Amino acid sequence: MSKRVPNPKCASCGSRHKSVFCSLNSEQLIELDEEKSCDIYSKGEAIFKEGSYPRGLFCVNKGKVKLSRTGAEGKEQILRFAKAGDVMGYNSMLSNKPLAATATALEDASICFIPAKEFFSLLKDDPRFSLNMLELTAKNWHTASRLLTDMAQKSSKQRLAEMLLWLKETFGLDEDDCIDVKLSREEIASMVGTATEAVIRLLSDLKKKGLIHLDGKKIQLVDIHGLATLAELND
Amino acid sequence: MSKRVPNPKCASCGSRHKSVFCSLNSEQLIELDEEKSCDIYSKGEAIFKEGSYPRGLFCVNKGKVKLSRTGAEGKEQILRFAKAGDVMGYNSMLSNKPLAATATALEDASICFIPAKEFFSLLKDDPRFSLNMLELTAKNWHTASRLLTDMAQKSSKQRLAEMLLWLKETFGLDEDDCIDVKLSREEIASMVGTATEAVIRLLSDLKKKGLIHLDGKKIQLVDIHGLATLAELND
DNA sequence: GGTGGAATATGACAAATATCATACTTATCA
DNA sequence: TGATAAGTATGATATTTGTCATATTCCACC
Numbered sequence: 001m002s003k004r005v006p007n008p009k010c011a012s013c014g015s016r017h018k019s020v021f022c023s024l025n026s027e028q029l030i031e032l033d034e035e036k037s038c039d040i041y042s043k044g045e046a047i048f049k050e051g052s053y054p055r056g057l058f059c060v061n062k063g064k065v066k067l068s069r070t071g072a073e074g075k076e077q078i079l080r081f082a083k084a085g086d087v088m089g090y091n092s093m094l095s096n097k098p099l100a101a102t103a104t105a106l107e108d109a110s111i112c113f114i115p116a117k118e119f120f121s122l123l124k125d126d127p128r129f130s131l132n133m134l135e136l137t138a139k140n141w142h143t144a145s146r147l148l149t150d151m152a153q154k155s156s157k158q159r160l161a162e163m164l165l166w167l168k169e170t171f172g173l174d175e176d177d178c179i180d181v182k183l184s185r186e187e188i189a190s191m192v193g194t195a196t197e198a199v200i201r202l203l204s205d206l207k208k209k210g211l212i213h214l215d216g217k218k219i220q221l222v223d224i225h226g227l228a229t230l231a232e233l234n235d
Numbered sequence: 236m237s238k239r240v241p242n243p244k245c246a247s248c249g250s251r252h253k254s255v256f257c258s259l260n261s262e263q264l265i266e267l268d269e270e271k272s273c274d275i276y277s278k279g280e281a282i283f284k285e286g287s288y289p290r291g292l293f294c295v296n297k298g299k300v301k302l303s304r305t306g307a308e309g310k311e312q313i314l315r316f317a318k319a320g321d322v323m324g325y326n327s328m329l330s331n332k333p334l335a336a337t338a339t340a341l342e343d344a345s346i347c348f349i350p351a352k353e354f355f356s357l358l359k360d361d362p363r364f365s366l367n368m369l370e371l372t373a374k375n376w377h378t379a380s381r382l383l384t385d386m387a388q389k390s391s392k393q394r395l396a397e398m399l400l401w402l403k404e405t406f407g408l409d410e411d412d413c414i415d416v417k418l419s420r421e422e423i424a425s426m427v428g429t430a431t432e433a434v435i436r437l438l439s440d441l442k443k444k445g446l447i448h449l450d451g452k453k454i455q456l457v458d459i460h461g462l463a464t465l466a467e468l469n470d
Numbered sequence: 471g472g473t474g475g476a477a478t479a480t481g482a483c484a485a486a487t488a489t490c491a492t493a494c495t496t497a498t499c500a
Numbered sequence: 501t502g503a504t505a506a507g508t509a510t511g512a513t514a515t516t517t518g519t520c521a522t523a524t525t526c527c528a529c530c
Contacts, residue, residue, distance in 0.1 A: 069380055071388040072467050079380050094366075094373035100380045123366065130365040131329075131358065137372035138329035144379035145304055145314050145335045151386035152428025153306040156517070185478065193387025195518055200479060216478095216526075232307050391487070420508065430488055435509060451496080451508095 002039040002047075005110065008061055009033055015085025019059070020136055023128040035118040040110050047088070047103040047111055054089040054099055056115040063109020064171065064181055067101040068190065076190040080143070081106075081170050081181075090133065091140075093119065106181065154231075156194040160202045161231040163191045164212070168221060178218045206230075237274040237282075240345065243296055244268055250320025254294070255371055258363040270353040275345050282323070282338040282346055289324040289334055291350040298344020299406065299416055302336040303425065311425040315378070316341075316405050316416075325368065326375075328354065341416065389466075391429040395437045396466040398426045399447070403456060413453045441465075 010016060010029045024032070038061060041047055048054055050069060065082040079101050082088050092099040093116055105111075122129045150162055164179065171181040183191075189199040203219075206212045211227050213220035221227065245251060245264045259267070273296060276282055283289055285304055300317040314336050317323050327334040328351055340346075357364045385397055399414065406416040418426075424434040438454075441447045446462050448455035456462065 069384050071384045072393075073388065073469065075388055077384040077387050079383060091373040091376040094369045095377060096370075097374070097377055100377050123369070124362045127359045127362070127365065130362065130369070133369055134329045134358070134365065134372065135331075137369065137376065138326040139332070141326040141372065141375050141379065142330060142332055142335050144376065144383065148314060148379065148383055148386060149304050149306045149312040151383060152312050153308065153310055158307075196477090197479080197519080198517065204479080234308065419506095431507090432489085432509080433487065439509080 002041045002045065002111075005038050005040055007033055007036060007038050008110070008112070010036075013061065013085075015061075019085040020087055020129065020132040021059075023132060024122075024126070028122070028126070032114065032118065036112050036114045038110055038112045040108065041105040043105055043107050045105050047105060047109075048099055050100060050102045051098045054092050054116070056113050056117075057090055057093065057119045058088040058103065059112040059114060060084050060086050060088070061110040061112050063111075064106040065103050065109060065111075066106055066187070067103050069101050076187075077193065078187065078191040080140075081167075083171065087136075090119075091137065094133075094137070106183070151193055155234065156192060156198055157202050157205070158231050158234070159192045159194070160188070160199065161206070161211075161227045163188065164206075164219065164221065165224070165227055165231060166191075168224070173221065176218075176220060177222070178215075178220045182217045184217070237276045237280065237346075240273050240275050242268055242271060242273050243345070243347070245271075248296065248320075250296075254320040255322055255364065255367040256294075258367060259357075259361070263357070263361070267349065267353065271347050271349045273345055273347045275343065276340040278340055278342050280340050282340060282344075283334055285335060285337045286333045289327050289351070291348050291352075292325055292328065292354045293323040293338065294347040294349060295319050295321050295323070296345040296347050298346075299341040300338050300344060300346075301341055301422070302338050304336050311422075312428065313422065313426040315375075316402075318406065322371075325354075326372070329368075329372070341418070386428055390469065391427060391433055392437050392440070393466050393469070394427045394429070395423070395434065396441070396446075396462045398423065399441075399454065399456065400459070400462055400466060401426075403459070408456060411453075411455060412457070413450075413455045417452045419452070 010021065010032045011026065016022060021032070041063075047058060047065065060082050062084055065088070066078050067080050067082060067088065068076045068078045071077050082103070088103050089099060123133065150159055154162065167179045167181060171179060174180045185199050185203070186196045189196045192199060203212070203214060207214050209226070211223045211230065213222050245256065245267045246261065251257060256267070282293060282300065295317050297319055300323070301313050302315050302317060302323065303311045303313045306312050317338070323338050324334065358368065385394055389397065402414045402416060406414060409415045420434050420438070421431045424431045427434060438447070438449060442449050444461070446458045446465065448457050
């Protein structure tokens with residue numbers, strides 16, 4: 001299970017300026033520090049599960065998280081990822097519906113928890129925070145509408161290329177141009193919406209074409225422009 | 236082109252109570268009436284186009300609208316629908332990104348337009364309105380995450396059944412249990428994410444199974460429970 | 471530093487779906 | 501009202517993708 005740790009201070013959180021909390025003043029930050037708690041989750045552990053109701057907002061302090069949904073046949077579908085500074089669980093609280101996704105730590109992660117009461121009090125009292133949240137949910141729609149179109153219209157090869165580029169945008173590349181997150185072929189398959197075997201075949205296809213290089217779970221992007229072309233054009 | 240018509244009054248708009256404007260007081264409604272304008276769009280006409288930046292919020296007064304996106308190969312993908320009381324264009328304004336979708340009138344429609352300035356002033360001054368908007372965008376995510384999972388994992392037959400039920404939820408049934416919107420097979424195909432021919436075949440399949448009845452563009456839902464079962468279970 | 475189990479890889483085949491060709495049917499408008 | 505286009509329908513075929521079987525490799529754990 002997760003274990004409680006001393007709260008990191010919001011004011012000194014390196015990710016705050018890129019987060020929805022960027023516009024909070026020092027007084028609000030101190031109040032957040034008092035109200036929140038922080039837990040460590042180890043790799044593979046669930047932070048919350050779809051179908052339940054969250055009692056507050058989750059904010060990633062450290063680590064990488066996948067948000068996924070269980071489809072009709074029990075198959076996992078990865079919807080998005082969260083990294084330091086990203087918040088989770090807000091859609092459920094704002095729409096008063098059960099959580100649409102399960103959040104799972106992809107590596108050991110520390111996650112702050114802000115009680116619903118505090119979250120809603122920020123929304124009520126601070127229009128700038130409301131606007132930040134609105135901007136966030138609106139951007140989500142942008143991403144979702146694009147993903148939806150891709151899922152509906154593109155081949156699995158195109159979708160794989162797309163997802164590799166998406167992973168690059170989300171987690172960046174390390175010094176060797178490798179995507180900076182470790183995912184199993186099965187997890188990649190549940191992003192792309194295809195079978196694990198297909199992902200394996202398609203990845204070695206991309207390797208053969210010189211677009212990527214593979215070394216275990218490490219995926220090196222050799223020709224990003226080529227990947228983008230592949231993702232857009234049909235062959 | 237669309238033509239300007241006298242503004243309908245927000246206070247007497249039958250759809251207002253189910254809309255994001257439900258919590259506005261009479262003073263706010265009068266201000267809205269003063270600031271907004273209203274246009275008539277005929278069937279097939281575009282209300283706004285993806286890629287452009289909206290100067291305000293669109294609100295459907297009367298008629299049915301489809302919101303769609305153009306995929307890589309120029310193929311249309313229908314993302315959602317809007318009917319009386321629904322607002323459009325907010326995601327783009329809130330995220331300061333170009334419009335993700337094109338809005339097209341499915342039948343003659345009257346659409347109110349609320350300038351951005353008025354929209355943002357409501358957001359800034361009325362926390363209840365902000366919360367309504369947040370609730371709306373959060374619900375959109377719920378819908379999108381489900382659609383995304385369906386697109387990625389379900390067969391085209393299952394997706395078609397799903398879409399028929401979605402249309403029923405959105406537009407309801409008329410006195411003959413027919414879905415109360417007229418869509419071409421091609422449009423249905425661009426919801427389901429498949430070829431027009433496939434939709435034609437699958438529809439006559441559903442008819443043969445006694446789940447629906449067809450009469451031109453009219454689709455009568457004979458066995459809703461059966462459709463729901465088909466949408467969930469793989470044969 | 472082996473060893474068992476999971477993850478990855480590859481082949482063969484089946485099923486689903488797209489594509490193309492071609493009727494047929496229904497709207498639309500001069 | 502008849503001409504013409506658009507939409508609907510159906511068959512044949514090619515392609516993509518899923519599924520199952522079976523190696524092979526990797527890796528955590530004793």
